[in-house]
Amino acid sequence: MLPAMTAVPSFAATHDENPGRKKPKPPAVMSSVGGAQLAKPGTQVRLGPGAPVIPKGVTGRSWIVADAESGDVLxxxxxxxxxxxxxxxxxxxxDTLLPKLPKTTVHKVAPEELADLGAGSSLVGIKENHTYTVHDLWLGVFLRSGNDAVHVLSAMNNGVDQTVADMQEHAEELQALDTKVVSPDGYDAPGQVSSAYDLTLIARSGMQKKDFREYCSTVSADFPGEQKKGKKRETFKIQNTNRLLTGANGVTPYKGIAGVKNGTTTQAGSTFTGVAERNGKVLLVTVMHPESDESMAVYKEAGRLLDWGFAAAGKVTPVGELVPPASAQPATSPAPEPAKNDGGKDEAAEPVAASQTGSSGMGVALSIAGAVLAGLGAAMFLLRRRWPLPDRPRQEPRP
Structure with a gap:
């Protein structure tokens, strides 16, 4: 096996109005949750015989490729x-609220529930004083990334403040310790952060929930429109904004894609976490803030990393793992604390590069394997189960 290789990190220039200014650098030492090598800056990979090198054209400030079943970070x-x-x-x-709110519940939207949406928020088109089912609202969250739907669901959970507290508690239970929740919808807010590791950990947890799997793999659905006096309430079509699932804008749907979520804001740039299955192997990938000027770069870079992961599976030594929830840890072995973000300089070495395998095409995973984590006495065990997904892109999950 080749030793771990560290590449010169790339830094995003998205939304940078002053390209001459100094670009941000990762801290010299980060959290060691999942393994000591993950605490290091730069690219971490241990290539074995026959393993492809990391592809060119991956410019994200942060990214990760992991095996969804074993939890190995490739x-x-x-x-x-x-x-x-x-x-x-x-x-x-x-992942926090789905178990709390029955999808058949009907809710009438009060004006104050839509009062504090951030300027320029993504919206699904919810109208005050109109009724929606919880199922409708989740379609708005997953397909259109609707902040209006998030705020209405938060109101049903005793408000935004309670929802933020619940999310933070759940993040800590998952050991997503890089994550600080300020706004439930991901809108830019001072102090709100996460990491590629944490987002991958969260996605893995979410994919163990049937409703989560179905919503995030839904391509399009009908959404309730405005109720006009004396007329039957009509619907309008909404489509998933995950381009690896749906295509469009120069992105080819990724073969085996099964979700999960994309996002873009001024401070975050573009972010994406995806899950895909090929030949019984299920991978998770997260890319945060690419610096490339390539159109739809976050999706294309995620696709390149997925291609690499499927080609490299079984030919690399893991550089870390996706850890189980805190409650699954032995009582005598507390969860590791994240390292301080001290803003130190990077370690520099030879860049790693490789060609991509060029996989493309529409498809949703036939099945997806994962870990259900349980603590038994002083030991920790992985209890595996199947995560069945639709055999084709879903047009709309049943309420």
Whole structure:
């Protein structure tokens, strides 16, 4: 096996109005949750015989490729760098609230529930004083990344403040310790951060929930429109904004894609977490804030990393792992604390590069395997189960 290789990190220039200014660097030491190598800056990978090198054209400030079943981290780049997450924060929102709110519940939207949406928020088109089912609202969250739907669901959970507290508690239970929740919808807010590692951990947890899997793999759905006096309430079509799922804007749908969430804000740039299955192998990938000027770069870079992961599976030594929830840890072995974000300089070495395998095409995973984590006495065990997904892109999950 080749020793771990560290590449010169790339830094995003998205939304940078002054390209001459000094670009941000990751801290010299980050959290060691998941393994000591993940605490290091730069690209972390251990290539074995026959393993492809990391592809060119991956410019994200932070990224990670992991096996969804075993939890092995196949490769990473600044995995624990705390960065604004944009709407990928909605994965934590959904993983926290989905079990609490029955999907058949009908709710009438009060004006105050839509009063504090951030300027320029993504919206699904919810109208005050109109009724929606919880199922409708989740479609708005997953497909259109609707901040209006998030705020209405938060109101049903005793308000935004309670929802933020619940999300933070759930993040800590998952050991997503880089994550600080300020706004439940991922809208830019001072102090709100997550990491590629945490977003991948959160996605893995969410994908163990049937409703989460179905919503995030839904391509399009009908959404309730405005109720006009004396007329039957009509619907309008909404489509998922995950371009690896739907295509469009120069992005080819990725073969085997099964979700999960994308996001874009001024501070975060573009972020994306995806899950895909090929030949029984299921991978998770997260890319945060690419610096490339390539159109739809976050999706294309995620696709390149997925291609690499499928080609490299079984040919690399893991550089870390996706840890189990805190409650699954032995009582005598507390969860590790994240390292301080001290803003130190990077370690520099030879860059790693490789060609991509060029996989493309529409498809949703036939099945997806994962870990259900349980603590038994002083030991920790992985209890595996199947995560069945639709055999084709879903037009709309049943309420």
């Amino acid at each position: 490769a990473s780049h600044n995995a624990h760098w705390r960065l604004p997450p944009a709407s990928t924060m909605k994965m934590l929102f959904a």
